[in-house]
Amino acid sequence: MQSVIFAILAGITLGSxxxxxxxxxxxxxxxxxxxxxxxxAGIFILLQAEFLAVVQVLxxxxxxxxxxxxxxxxxxxxxxxxxxxxxxQWGLVGGFTALLFVGLAAVVTxxxxxxxxxxxxxxxxxxxxxxxxxxxxxxxxxxxxxLVVAMIGAIIIARERE
Amino acid sequence: MxxxxxxxxxxxxxxxxxxxSFLPPWAVTLVNFLVVAVILxxxxxxxxxxxxxxxxxxxxxxxxxxxxxxxxxxGIFQAIPDAIKMLTKExxxxxxxxKPVFNIAPLLIFAGAALLWAVIPFGRGMIGQDLNVGVxxxxxxxxxxxxxxxxxxxSSNNKFALVGAFxxxxxxxxxxxxxxLAIAAVVLLVGTMxxxxxxELQTAPFILVLPAAFIAYILAAAAETGRAxxxxxxxxxxxxxxxMIEYSGLKFGWFYIAEYGNLLAVSAIATTLFLGGWRGxxxxxxxxxGPLYFITKTVLIVFLLMWIRxxxxxxxxDQMLALAWKVLVPLGxxxxxxxxxxxxxxxxxxxxxxxSLGGNLVAIFIxxxxxxxxxxxxxxxxxxxxx
Numbered sequence: 001m002q003s004v005i006f007a008i009l010a011g012i013t014l015g016s017x018x019x020x021x022x023x024x025x026x027x028x029x030x031x032x033x034x035x036x037x038x039x040x041a042g043i044f045i046l047l048q049a050e051f052l053a054v055v056q057v058l059x060x061x062x063x064x065x066x067x068x069x070x071x072x073x074x075x076x077x078x079x080x081x082x083x084x085x086x087x088x089q090w091g092l093v094g095g096f097t098a099l100l101f102v103g104l105a106a107v108v109t110x111x112x113x114x115x116x117x118x119x120x121x122x123x124x125x126x127x128x129x130x131x132x133x134x135x136x137x138x139x140x141x142x143x144x145x146x147l148v149v150a151m152i153g154a155i156i157i158a159r160e161r162e
Numbered sequence: 163m164x165x166x167x168x169x170x171x172x173x174x175x176x177x178x179x180x181x182x183s184f185l186p187p188w189a190v191t192l193v194n195f196l197v198v199a200v201i202l203x204x205x206x207x208x209x210x211x212x213x214x215x216x217x218x219x220x221x222x223x224x225x226x227x228x229x230x231x232x233x234x235x236x237g238i239f240q241a242i243p244d245a246i247k248m249l250t251k252e253x254x255x256x257x258x259x260x261k262p263v264f265n266i267a268p269l270l271i272f273a274g275a276a277l278l279w280a281v282i283p284f285g286r287g288m289i290g291q292d293l294n295v296g297v298x299x300x301x302x303x304x305x306x307x308x309x310x311x312x313x314x315x316x317s318s319n320n321k322f323a324l325v326g327a328f329x330x331x332x333x334x335x336x337x338x339x340x341x342x343l344a345i346a347a348v349v350l351l352v353g354t355m356x357x358x359x360x361x362e363l364q365t366a367p368f369i370l371v372l373p374a375a376f377i378a379y380i381l382a383a384a385a386e387t388g389r390a391x392x393x394x395x396x397x398x399x400x401x402x403x404x405x406m407i408e409y410s411g412l413k414f415g416w417f418y419i420a421e422y423g424n425l426l427a428v429s430a431i432a433t434t435l436f437l438g439g440w441r442g443x444x445x446x447x448x449x450x451x452g453p454l455y456f457i458t459k460t461v462l463i464v465f466l467l468m469w470i471r472x473x474x475x476x477x478x479x480d481q482m483l484a485l486a487w488k489v490l491v492p493l494g495x496x497x498x499x500x501x502x503x504x505x506x507x508x509x510x511x512x513x514x515x516x517x518s519l520g521g522n523l524v525a526i527f528i529x530x531x532x533x534x535x536x537x538x539x540x541x542x543x544x545x546x547x548x549x
Contacts, residue, residue, distance in 0.1 A: 125355070
């Protein structure tokens, strides 16, 4: 039963991801990307990680996809299908992407992923929250400093010149 | 008598027993989930059929009119001819619309409105699914509607629709923050995100413990549902109807249903978080009273939102954004910080709650004082009355 659901979700995710890169219309690509995000949220639910599933919807669909849609809509002529799909840098980008894929594939296939036995703790969210301000306080704070820097940068760019 | 006192849960148990007599256990679970899902998905439709009549009646009374009074006694069946009219309209798709996106958007917005009901507790044990991330789930599902509105606005290939969609996104993203801050104050106070658990632990309604959070939530809810005075997202006199301008017939109906479904849903969430949900006199002994209390409180909040709609003029977009960022966000941040301090004090719970109430009242007072002064300065600067 679980493997059937996983197969369906993986199909949705991969199919949508394929549509993202093959669709001619950039906005359609974004919408397919949202479908792929939903598929990943479904996989999180299958793994009984409801918190991650909800955060996936909230952050990736509610915020990041929204940002991408805005960037597309506010960029002139970007959605015109007559525009060439490749520019002079396509070879370089393709090479790096292939390299990245090989690297990721090597990591995924060679690392022995540890699988913990036993039940998932009932208050996993409380544990996660405690760890963020306890064991992992420093990485968590560094991530928030990064976000603050990004925010200040955005304000400085958007500010009217006096 | 015992059966009546816990009517809804017992009805559910009897139904399960009946099914188990001729179905295997997995089929019973499946059928039960389907029945609950259908009931919850119908909630926005029920909301539309009842709240439209209520809204027209309430607004009419505020405007010194009578309102619908032809169909049925006091016009209570007015929604039915309206629905038939909507269903018989021609379905028009603009020639240059992006058809797949244009057609999916109404379904997606309805899905966003229907999914909210999965975690709302109607009574003890009467909840679709008591997720342990319930409150966060509500916020996450809200973001689906934003996507649907942008899809509708963009795919219509109409400038008014696109302007409306941009306004909606600015408004929804801005008001999501005070809304989440208000909800976070409640979550911090009770220490759980389960909707059922929040009601169980709410021995005093949180409107008396966190009044500032309640006010922030109600204003944010009015904005999130796009109702007057926050209806600049569909302002008829400026951008005709905003993102739904090109929709007709049942596709427009889906937007309409989602709007009223969201109205009822935000009221139900406010009831759950701030008014004690299904709690009330004797609800402990007679659980069947729970849903009645819940519905009564929800309708009271709906009435409050209609009252606001009937009496306030529309905001300009800068006023709308200023209210969110300069008033509600600081207020919400202060409430959240104050609750975080108060719950760590080594005193009994009721003292903590009293301290929280005191801090909230001070916050409301300071906010109103600052707003009053700034209004006075504005009036003096522009030589208006009231300076």
